[in-house]
Structures are given as structure tokens and as C-alpha cells.
Amino acid sequence: MNATTHPTIADVAQRAGVSTATVSRVINKSGNVTADTIARVQAAIAALDYAPHSGARILASRRARTIGLITPTISDLFFTDLLRGIEQTVYEHEYTLLIHATHGRPYDDIIPMLPLNHHNTDGLIIFTNSVDDARLQKLHARHFPLVLLHRSPPAGTAMPCVTFENKDGAFQMTAHLIACGHRRIAFVSGPAGNEDAGWREQGYREALAVHGLAVDPALIVPGDFNAVVAATAVTHLLHTQPNIDAIFAADDESARGALAAIRQSGRRVPQDIALAGFDDSLLSQYLHPPLTTVRAPIEAAGRAAAAQLIQLIHTGHADPLTLLPTELVIRESCGWVLVNSEQ
Amino acid sequence: MNATTHPTIADVAQRAGVSTATVSRVINKSGNVTADTIARVQAAIAALDYAPHSGARILASRRARTIGLITPTISDLFFTDLLRGIEQTVYEHEYTLLIHATHGRPYDDIIPMLPLNHHNTDGLIIFTNSVDDARLQKLHARHFPLVLLHRSPPAGTAMPCVTFENKDGAFQMTAHLIACGHRRIAFVSGPAGNEDAGWREQGYREALAVHGLAVDPALIVPGDFNAVVAATAVTHLLHTQPNIDAIFAADDESARGALAAIRQSGRRVPQDIALAGFDDSLLSQYLHPPLTTVRAPIEAAGRAAAAQLIQLIHTGHADPLTLLPTELVIRESCGWVLVNSEQ
DNA sequence: CCGGAAAATGTAATCGCTTACATTTGTGAT
DNA sequence: ATCACAAATGTAAGCGATTACATTTTCCGG
Numbered sequence: 001m002n003a004t005t006h007p008t009i010a011d012v013a014q015r016a017g018v019s020t021a022t023v024s025r026v027i028n029k030s031g032n033v034t035a036d037t038i039a040r041v042q043a044a045i046a047a048l049d050y051a052p053h054s055g056a057r058i059l060a061s062r063r064a065r066t067i068g069l070i071t072p073t074i075s076d077l078f079f080t081d082l083l084r085g086i087e088q089t090v091y092e093h094e095y096t097l098l099i100h101a102t103h104g105r106p107y108d109d110i111i112p113m114l115p116l117n118h119h120n121t122d123g124l125i126i127f128t129n130s131v132d133d134a135r136l137q138k139l140h141a142r143h144f145p146l147v148l149l150h151r152s153p154p155a156g157t158a159m160p161c162v163t164f165e166n167k168d169g170a171f172q173m174t175a176h177l178i179a180c181g182h183r184r185i186a187f188v189s190g191p192a193g194n195e196d197a198g199w200r201e202q203g204y205r206e207a208l209a210v211h212g213l214a215v216d217p218a219l220i221v222p223g224d225f226n227a228v229v230a231a232t233a234v235t236h237l238l239h240t241q242p243n244i245d246a247i248f249a250a251d252d253e254s255a256r257g258a259l260a261a262i263r264q265s266g267r268r269v270p271q272d273i274a275l276a277g278f279d280d281s282l283l284s285q286y287l288h289p290p291l292t293t294v295r296a297p298i299e300a301a302g303r304a305a306a307a308q309l310i311q312l313i314h315t316g317h318a319d320p321l322t323l324l325p326t327e328l329v330i331r332e333s334c335g336w337v338l339v340n341s342e343q
Numbered sequence: 344m345n346a347t348t349h350p351t352i353a354d355v356a357q358r359a360g361v362s363t364a365t366v367s368r369v370i371n372k373s374g375n376v377t378a379d380t381i382a383r384v385q386a387a388i389a390a391l392d393y394a395p396h397s398g399a400r401i402l403a404s405r406r407a408r409t410i411g412l413i414t415p416t417i418s419d420l421f422f423t424d425l426l427r428g429i430e431q432t433v434y435e436h437e438y439t440l441l442i443h444a445t446h447g448r449p450y451d452d453i454i455p456m457l458p459l460n461h462h463n464t465d466g467l468i469i470f471t472n473s474v475d476d477a478r479l480q481k482l483h484a485r486h487f488p489l490v491l492l493h494r495s496p497p498a499g500t501a502m503p504c505v506t507f508e509n510k511d512g513a514f515q516m517t518a519h520l521i522a523c524g525h526r527r528i529a530f531v532s533g534p535a536g537n538e539d540a541g542w543r544e545q546g547y548r549e550a551l552a553v554h555g556l557a558v559d560p561a562l563i564v565p566g567d568f569n570a571v572v573a574a575t576a577v578t579h580l581l582h583t584q585p586n587i588d589a590i591f592a593a594d595d596e597s598a599r600g601a602l603a604a605i606r607q608s609g610r611r612v613p614q615d616i617a618l619a620g621f622d623d624s625l626l627s628q629y630l631h632p633p634l635t636t637v638r639a640p641i642e643a644a645g646r647a648a649a650a651q652l653i654q655l656i657h658t659g660h661a662d663p664l665t666l667l668p669t670e671l672v673i674r675e676s677c678g679w680v681l682v683n684s685e686q
Numbered sequence: 687c688c689g690g691a692a693a694a695t696g697t698a699a700t701c702g703c704t705t706a707c708a709t710t711t712g713t714g715a716t
Numbered sequence: 717a718t719c720a721c722a723a724a725t726g727t728a729a730g731c732g733a734t735t736a737c738a739t740t741t742t743c744c745g746g
Contacts, residue, residue, distance in 0.1 A: 006461055006485065008702055019726045024704060032724055049481055053462040055398035055407075056702035059731045064398075074430065077625075080423055087417060087444060099442055101430060118349055119396040119732090138392055142349065286629040351732055362696045367734060375694055399732035402701045462702090 007048040016044035027052060058120065066096045067309060068121035070130045074101040077281045078298060079127075082149070085302025086125065093310050095122075102130045118144050123309045125149055129193060147309040147318065149301065151195055160318040162305040166196050166278075169294035169326030170203025171210075173248060173276050176292075178211050180334055182246035182274055185213075186237055188223035188230050188258055190250040197225065200250045200278055219244065223254030230257030231264075238265045246274035246334070252281040255291055259333075270335035280329050290331035297324045350391040359387035370395060401463065409439045410652060411464035413473045417444040420624045421641060422470075425492070428645025429468065436653050438465075445473045461487050466652045468492055472536065490652040490661065492644065494538055503661040505648040509539050509621075512637035512669030513546025516591060516619050519635075521554050523677055525589035525617055528556075529580055531566035531573050531601055533593040540568065543593045543621055562587060566597030573600030574607075581608045589617035589677070595624040598634055602676075613678035623672050633674035640667045 009027075013020045018037060025033050026041040033041075044050070058064050067090050073079060083099075090097045100116045116124060123145030126136065133154035139146055140157055148161045177185050187204045190197020205215050221237050223230035230249060237244070238261065247262070249255035255277030262269055269275045269289060277284055280295035304322045312318040352370075356363045361380060368376050369384040376384075387393070401407050410433050416422060426442075433440045443459045459467060466488030469479065476497035482489055483500055491504045520528050530547045533540025548558050564580050566573035573592060580587070581604065590605070592598035598620030605616055612618045612632055620627055623638035647665045655661040 009704095010702080020703075021705075021727080022725060025725090028704085030705095034724065037724080051460050051462065053402065053702050054460075055401035055462055056731090057704075058398035059396065059402060059733085060702075060704040062704090062731075074423075074426055076423075080419070083417060087446075091446075096443070100439070103430075103434075117394050117397075119394065119398055283626070283629060286626060286631075288631055352734095353732080363733080364697080364735075365695060368695090371734085373735090375692095377694065380694080396732050399701090400734075402703085403732075403734040405701075405734090 007050045009050075009052065011048055012041065012044045012050050015048065016040045064120050064122050065094070066098055066121045067306065068116035068124045069097060069099045069127065070116055070124060071099065071101050071127040072130045073103060074099065077283065078279065081298035082127070082302040085299035085304075086306045087302075089303045089306035089310070093306075095310065118142070123147070123313045125305050125309055126151065128195075145309060145312045147305050147312065149305045158320060160308050160312060160320055160322070162301055162308060162322040162324075163196070164296055164301055164324040165326045166199035166296075167203035167206070169278065169296070169328075170200040170248070170250075171207045172203075172326075172328050173278070173292075173294050174204045174207030175211070176328060176330070177246045177248060177274060177276060177334060178207070178213070180246075180274060183213065184216075184219065184241070184244040185246040185248060186219040186221065186234075186241065186244045188221055188233065188247060188249040188254045190223060190225045190254070194225070197250050204248060223250055223257065225251045225253055227253050227257035227260070230254030231261040232257075234258040234261035235264065238262065238267070244273065246276070248276045250278055252277040252279045252284045252291060252293055255293070255333075256283060256287060259287060259291075269333050274334040276334055284329075285331065287333070289333045292331045292334040293329050295327045295329045297326070300324050350393045352393075352395065354391055355384065355387045355393050358391065359383045407463050407465050408437070409441055409464045410649065411459035411467045412440060412442045412470065413459055413467060414442065414444050414470040415473045416446060417442065420626065421622065424641035425470070425645040428642035428647075429649045430645075432646045432649035432653070436649075438653065461485070466490070466656045468648050468652055469494065471538070488652060488655045490648050490655065492648045501663060503651050503655060503663055503665070505644055505651060505665040505667075506539070507639055507644055507667040508669045509542035509639075510546035510549070512621065512639070512671075513543040513591070513593075514550045515546075515669075515671050516621070516635075516637050517547045517550030518554070519671060519673070520589045520591060520617060520619060520677060521550070521556070523589075523617060526556060527559075527562065527584070527587040528589040528591060529562040529564065529577075529584065529587045531564055531576065531590060531592040531597045533566060533568045533597070537568070540593050547591060566593055566600065568594045568596055570596050570600035570603070573597030574604040575600075577601040577604035578607065581605065581610070587616065589619070591619045591621075593621055595620040595622045595627045595634060595636055598636070598676075599626060599630060602630060602634075612676050617677040619677055627672075628674065630676070632676045635674045635677040636672050638670045638672045640669070643667050 009020045009023050013023045016023065018041060022033060022037060023041050025031070026038050069086060071079060087097055098116055098121060125147050127149045128151050137154050137157055140159055146159050148159055150163050152161055153159045174185065187201060189201050208215050218241060221233035223233060234247065234257065247258050249258050255275060259269060259275055262273055262275065267273050275291065277291045277293035278296065280293045284291035284293045301324055304324065308318040308322060352363045352366050356366045359366065361384060365376060365380060366384050369381050412429060414422060430440055441459055441464060468490050470492045471494050480497050480500055483502055489502050491502055493506050495504055496502045517528065530544060532544050551558050561584060564576035566576060577590065577600065590601050592601050598618060602612060602618055605612055605618065610616050618634065620634045620636035621639065623636045627634035627636045644667055647667065651661040651665060
């Protein structure tokens with residue numbers, strides 16, 4: 001080594017007067033090294049400010065000590081919460097986290113390589129539809145540890161999934177709206193293909209059925225988990241179906257859009273029309289009126305996914321399905337105010 | 344290779360009937376390969392679903408094709424915006440992004456290795472104080488490409504910095520408050536040691552001075568970029584200094600805390616007391632009243648940092664300082680309503 | 687049809703580490 | 717002291733790519 005290059009394990013070994021194997025043992029705490037030798041090696045490491053080459057380590061040891069996370073997007077409120085949970089768990093287990101956001105970009109079709117794979121990670125958390133079925137199946141066929149977050153496995157395959165009780169939460173919320181006296185309840189749906197969204201709609205439908213109310217397709221409009229899309233759809237809805245008395249949006253973002261549209265139409269929430277969301281995102285408590293919504297344990301889902309993956313890596317086994325409970329958060333947008341500790 | 348292991352470049356070479364060197368040339372598009380050979384190699388790659396081992400590539404090529412980002416925290420609104428800018432630029436240049444959040448954890452003091460270093464990245468973006476001066480200097484001494492984001496270089500060192508005009512923004516906002524007729528203007532400061540926060544306070548002070556107003560230390564209270572801390576401080580402030588007529592918070596989070604405290608005290612915003620924030624975070628437009636604030640070009644800062652780093656890696660040179668302009672966003676919390684396109 | 691330069695391909699050393707195995711050193715019972 | 721065995725350390729063979737250099741093939745002008 002010289003001034004411009006970086007010290008290697010051989011430099012450390014030489015300075016400490018031991019072999020590279022011993023240095024490696026000290027670094028990896030793999031035992032059978034004298035306290036005295038450990039001290040000498042550590043001194044050499046400190047003196048040279050040596051850092052092991054991770055590529056070389058991975059290559060030689062066939063372990064990356066790293067968890068990969070593949071996600072369609074990185075910069076939204078939902079993902080932020082999720083990430084906090086994942087990160088925490090990953091670091092607790094002394095793994096590193098690598099994140100790759102696909103942003104809907106297709107993979108290179110000539111040489112189809114994921115930037116995160118078995119070479120640089122020991123396992124992958126796949127968030128929603130960031131990886132297509134075919135690739136998922138290939139990874140699975142090679143026994144690469146995989147945990148799915150908010151998406152179910154491709155047909156015919158079994159891999160551990162983590163999600164929360166979307167259907168139950170939506171069911172409870174719909175029941176709550178009905179209990180509040182509403183009958184013409186519209187639903188602002190989520191993106192096509194998004195499983196969370198699908199289950200939420202399903203919960204809405206089942207609650208109506210259970211309470212003897214018909215599902216009117218004209219009352220289900222697209223929201224795409226997006227405020228602007230939802231606002232447009234709701235504006236149209238209010239026009240064509242002026243007699244609705246409640247709107248249940250598939251997520252808080254579309255609830256926000258719905259709120260804007262309702263207000264635009266001159267109606268008041270909750271006096272003229274009730275509004276409910278889903279997620280209990282950071283925003284929901286700052287809306288006016290504060291939004292009644294379903295709390296989704298997003299951070300807990302992140303923790304669970306990471307924990308399942310690490311368990312899978314270590315033991316080869318994980319729970320096929322982790323379903324986290326959701327919870328009604330009653331604020332003011334449906335006309336009920338409960339006195340509790342809620343802000 | 345067998346069923347459980349993964350194909351290597353040798354497997355591809357064998358199947359395509361060429362040498363590993365040729366396969367490597369195809370993968371890296373390094374030229375001088377027949378169209379026919381390219382096709383054969385690509386077919387083999389596809390058939391085997393081969394993916395190059397990134398560790399081995401980095402080891403052999405001494406290039407990581409990766410940018411590292413070190414940040415104290417990953418899950419806040421500010422960081423989310425920043426990340427979007429960084430990501431976009433990094434991917435545009437066909438680099439990969441690795442993120443490491445320190446969460447204030449100290450490094451392993453025995454073997455002080457950053458999880459992101461010259462072995463797995465070609466350069467680093469250092470966000471605020473996630474890396475201490477000593478380590479920064481060591482990296483710099485080895486000519487490792489570094490760009491600082493929202494922090495200045497350690498004394499005696501020169502490395503490219505990206506930040507925005509905190510002082511000017513705060514100056515303008517303070518001037519705006521003065522123009523609105525306010526005289527007793529309090530300041531909710533940010534975390535000690537945070538440079539953005541320091542410059543914002545400086546801008547506040549200078550604006551007061553320029554307009555002939557004295558800086559009253561009793562009107563400067565700690566907010567720590569945190570709503571709860573700010574609420575506590577402002578509650579106390581309103582008690583001891585009941586005659587203040589405006590509060591300028593160092594960021595939108597503390598403005599939110601201040602708003603809660605003001606309301607708690609029975610005063611109204613903006614009628615009884617004006618309130619301003621800084622950042623124009625997502626939240627600020629949903630507060631009631633919508634918050635007048637300073638728009639910080641966070642995403643642009645992320646883009647600039649990534650662009651500077653990539654330029655530094657390629658050319659060895661980058662701008663010593665990139666200062667992005669801030670902009671007043673007048674909403675309703677200071678009592679002025681401008682008619683414009685603002686939501 | 688030939689010779690030589692350019693293009694295409696192959697050979698093998700190398701990157702920095704881990705680890706199986708070999709060797710040396712240390713320990714306690716006899 | 718001696719021996720058996722455990723603990724500590726060393727030796728050297730990979731891990732899977734890249735790339736300098738060597739070799740073969742192709743292409744053209746004369």
C-alpha cells in the first residue's frame with residue numbers, strides 16, 4: 001500500500017506481526033485468538049485506519065450480512081413509516097439494509113439483473129408489486145430468502161407474507177358509518193392491482209352485505225391512492241349521485257382529495273356528508289375536520305417483515321402469513337366525537 | 344453449478360462457447376465483439392438467468408458504480424424530499440444508491456468501519472452531522488470523493504458543500520413579519536449544532552438589526568426542529584412574554600408545535616399572533632390556518648448534491664459551494680393573503 | 687492470392703478476503 | 717520430563733469477476 005491506495009488485511013497483518021488469517025479472526029470475532037494478539041491487531045487496524053473490503057468479504061464468505069428492500073417508491077408517507085420499522089429490526093440484528101426503488105422502471109431487458117440479489121444480500125423484502133411474478137418465482141426456485149410485504153405470492157408458490165387486516169379494518173369502518181346512520185355510502189377505491197386496496201374494497205362490500213345494504217357500482221369511484229385523482233372522481237360523483245351521505249376513501253390521501261372536492265361542492269364535512277379514510281397517516285389528524293380513519297400498523301408491518309426475513313435466513317423457516325390488526329380511529333369527519341386521549 | 348447454487352460467468356461462457364473475457368465484454372459493452380457472439384452470450388445469460396456478482400465486479404474492477412448516502416435519519420419529511428432528488432440524479436447517471444442511516448449511533452469504537460466506504464461506493468454524500476470531523480478528514484486525506492449536504496467542512500479542509508440560503512430566507516421572512524407591522528417577534532430556534540438552524544437564526548437577527556429592532560434574548564426559545572419541544576417552549580414564552588405579536592419558527596415542525604401552544608393559550612392565529620415557519624414541508628399547507636413559511640428547495644438540494652458528487656468522481660472537480668435560493672410562501676398564518684396560484 | 691493491420695477472442699494474473707487444513711505452541715496428567 | 721490433546725496461529729486455495737497481454741481470425745489493398 002502507498003499514500004493513495006487503502007490498507008488491506010495484509011498491511012494490518014504485517015504491522016501486527018501475524019498472518020492475515022489471524023487478522024480475519026479478530027475482525028470476525030471467530031475465537032481462538034489470544035487477548036494479547038487481539039490487542040495488537042486492533043492497534044494495527046486503528047493505526048492504519050483499516051476497513052475491510054466488503055466486496056471481498058462477500059465473495060470469500062458467501063454471506064452479505066445485508067438485507068435488501070425492493071420498493072416501487074421511496075418518498076411517501078406510508079413508506080417512511082414502513083422503513084422505520086424495517087430499519088430498526090435490521091440493525092438490531094446487526095445486518096445492513098440496502099434499499100432499491102424501482103420507480104416503476106422496467107428492468108434492463110437484455111441483461112435482466114436486479115441491482116439487489118443473492119450476491120449482495122442474504123435475503124429480500126419485496127414491497128407490493130416492485131418485482132414481477134416471473135422473477136419472484138425464479139428467485140424462489142433458487143431458495144433465495146424472500147418475504148413479501150403487502151402482496152401475495154405468485155400462484156402456486158408459497159412464500160412468507162406480511163400485511164395487515166385491510167378487509168377487517170374496512171369492514172369495521174363501513175359498519176361504523178352505517179352505525180352513524182349513513183346508508184348511501186360511496187367508496188373511493190385504490191389503484192388497480194394493489195392488494196391492500198382490493199381487500200379494503202372487499203371489506204366495504206361485505207359490510208354493506210352483512211347490513212342488508214346493496215352495493216351500488218355507481219357509488220364506487222377510482223381514487224388511485226392519490227388526492228388529485230380522488231378529487232376529480234368525487235367531484236363527478238357528487239354531481240351524478242347528489243344524495244350520498246358518506247364517502248369512505250381507500251386511503252388518507254384520497255380522503256384528502258375527497259375532502260377538497262366536497263368542500264368545493266359547497267357541502268360540509270361531517271354535517272352534510274361523512275368522510276372516512278384509511279391508514280391514519282400523519283396528515284389525517286391535521287385535516288379539517290380531523291379525519292376518522294383506520295389505523296394501519298405500518299411501522300409494525302415493517303418490523304415484522306424484517307424479523308420474518310432474518311428468521312428465514314437463519315432457520316430456513318418463517319410464518320407463511322403475518323396479519324397485523326387494524327384499528328378504528330374515530331375523529332370528527334364522520335360526525336361522532338369520542339372523548340379519549342386521541343389528539 | 345448445480346440446482347442450489349447460482350450460475351457464474353464461467354457457466355455462461357461455457358454455454359455460449361466463448362471465454363469468460365468475452366462474456367465480460369458483452370456485459371460491460373466494452374466493444375470488439377461480433378453481433379453474433381453478443382447474441383449467443385445474451386441467449387446464454389437469459390437461459391441461465393445469470394446475474395453478475397457485484398462483489399466480484401467491485402473487487403476486480405475497483406469501481407463500485409455506486410453512490411453512498413450517509414444520513415442521521417431516514418424517516419422524516421425533509422429527508423423524504425431530499426432523497427427523491429438524490430435518487431433521481433443518481434439513477435440518471437446509471438449509478439446505484441446505497442443508504443446508511445446512523446440514527447445517532449456511534450461507530451464501533453474497536454474496529455471503526457463505516458458500512459459505506461471506498462470499497463462499496465465511489466463517493467459519499469454526507470448529510471448534516473452524520474459523520475464526525477475526524478473521520479471526514481481521514482476520508483478526505485485519501486482523496487475519497489465526498490460532498491457535504493447541509494453541513495460545512497471541518498476546519499482547514501475544503502470539500503464541496505451543498506445547502507440553501509437559510510440566512511437569506513430567514514431574513515426575508517423576518518422582514519415580511521416586520522412589514523406586516525409586527526415588532527415583538529419571537530424566534531423558535533433549531534437544534535444546537537445544526538447549521539441550517541444557526542443560519543436561520545442569524546437571518547432573523549440581521550433582519551431585526553437592519554430594521555432597527557433590538558434582539559431580545561428572552562424572545563429566542565429552543566424548538567429543536569420538534570413540535571413537542573417547541574410547544575413546551577412557546578407555552579412558557581407566551582406566559583413570560585405575553586406581549587409578543589409574532590413567532591418565527593426555525594422549521595415547520597416547530598411551527599406546528601408553536602401553533603398548538605398558541606391555540607392552547609386561547610390566542611388566535613393570525614388575529615392575535617402571527618406565525619411563520621421554514622421549509623414549506625408537506626404539512627404546512629394543511630395546518631389551520633395554512634402556514635406562511637419559507638420554501639426550502641430540498642429536492643433540488645438532493646439533486647445538486649448527487650450531481651456534484653458524480654462530477655467529482657468523473658472529473659475530480661466540483662463546485663466548492665452550491666447555494667440554492669429560498670423563497671417566501673405567503674399563506675394565512677401571518678395575516679396576509681396574497682391571491683396567487685398557491686394552494 | 688498474399689501480407690499485414692485491425693478486429694475478435696482467449697489466457698491467466700489479479701483484486702482482498704475467508705476458511706479448511708496443517709502446523710506450532712501451551713497445558714495438565716502421569 | 718513426557719505425552720496427549722487443546723488452543724493458537726499459519727498456509728494457501730478458492731470466491732467470481734476484470735483486464736493486460738497474447739493469440740487467432742477477418743478484412744483489404746496491391
